[in-house]
Amino acid sequence: MSEPTSTLAASRPIGTLPVGETSAPQTQEGSGRCSRRGPAHGVQEVAVPSDATDQHLASAYGRLLTLLADSPHVDVFLDQMVRVATEVVAPAEACGLTVRRDDGAFTVASSGDLAAQGDEIQYGADEGPCLEALRQGQVVEVHDLRDDDRWCGYREHALRLGILSSLSLPVTVDGETVGALNLYATRPGAFTDAARRHALAFTDQGSAALGVILRQADQALLHRQLTDAMVSRSVIDQALGVVMGQQRCTAAEAFTLLRQASQHRNRKLRDVAAEIITQVSGESPQPAPAFVPPRQPS
Numbered sequence: 001m002s003e004p005t006s007t008l009a010a011s012r013p014i015g016t017l018p019v020g021e022t023s024a025p026q027t028q029e030g031s032g033r034c035s036r037r038g039p040a041h042g043v044q045e046v047a048v049p050s051d052a053t054d055q056h057l058a059s060a061y062g063r064l065l066t067l068l069a070d071s072p073h074v075d076v077f078l079d080q081m082v083r084v085a086t087e088v089v090a091p092a093e094a095c096g097l098t099v100r101r102d103d104g105a106f107t108v109a110s111s112g113d114l115a116a117q118g119d120e121i122q123y124g125a126d127e128g129p130c131l132e133a134l135r136q137g138q139v140v141e142v143h144d145l146r147d148d149d150r151w152c153g154y155r156e157h158a159l160r161l162g163i164l165s166s167l168s169l170p171v172t173v174d175g176e177t178v179g180a181l182n183l184y185a186t187r188p189g190a191f192t193d194a195a196r197r198h199a200l201a202f203t204d205q206g207s208a209a210l211g212v213i214l215r216q217a218d219q220a221l222l223h224r225q226l227t228d229a230m231v232s233r234s235v236i237d238q239a240l241g242v243v244m245g246q247q248r249c250t251a252a253e254a255f256t257l258l259r260q261a262s263q264h265r266n267r268k269l270r271d272v273a274a275e276i277i278t279q280v281s282g283e284s285p286q287p288a289p290a291f292v293p294p295r296q297p298s
Contacts, residue, residue: 060088078109091190092183099179125153130182133168137177144188162186169203173211232270239273
């Protein structure tokens with residue numbers, strides 16, 4: 001995840017609350033105008049309560065860990081993560097996962113059409129609760145979209161889909177906000193205090209598990225790169241031996257000749273080395289067999 005993170009706003013954005021502050025649902029008469037102001041129904045940095053360890057939530061955590069062990073593929077993990085989220089946060093009818101990229105954001109997994117379309121509306125309008133959660137690194141809640149005049153470009157289209165409330169939570173890996181988990185419901189005020197606590201606890205666990213699987217993916221890529229490098233080195237070393245025998249020169253002189261041939265032909269050093277080996281042996285170069293230490297006498 002090399003994309004730069006957005007700078008957090010110095011002031012608290014509308015729609016988020018600090019720990020310990022609560023806000024009763026506000027009802028507003030539609031003014032017909034959209035603004036950046038709206039009902040303060042968000043939550044921010046709420047501590048995970050003791051009841052987050054109940055059997056249902058613990059079972060969800062167990063499923064995430066099982067996914068890590070059984071199928072360490074990022075796409076499979078993300079697909080299952082959003083499905084488990086809708087089970088853990090009971091009021092949620094759909095869930096999508098937005099991730100950051102250089103030119104904006106996109107959905108990498110969704111539990112169904114409602115979440116996928118809800119996310120896409122925000123990308124098209126370049127505004128909405130999930131994008132705000134991603135950009136600000138804070139939880140953003142919509143209590144009743146009919147009374148919420150934030151995100152004018154998103155609101156009208158989301159209401160047509162039947163979305164009335166939502167909860168968007170930042171997904172962080174190694175301290176960086178890399179995505180947002182977006183929970184949608186078709187009834188207003190769907191996300192109770194208990195639902196928010198479960199959503200926060202699940203997102204924390206999902207973020208931690210995602211960090212593990214991304215590091216596994218990085219390690220697998222590094223292993224492949226190292227393996228490729230070792231294979232290339234083996235081919236080059238074999239070609240150096242051929243050149244040394246033909247030209248009766250040292251290894252350093254053979255390498256200089258090989259490098260000059262590579263530059264003259266505008267080809268990679270490994271490809272030139274492979275061609276030399278093929279010309280001499282009549283076969284494509286093969287990597288040297290791995291060293292296996294002899295067994296110790298019992």
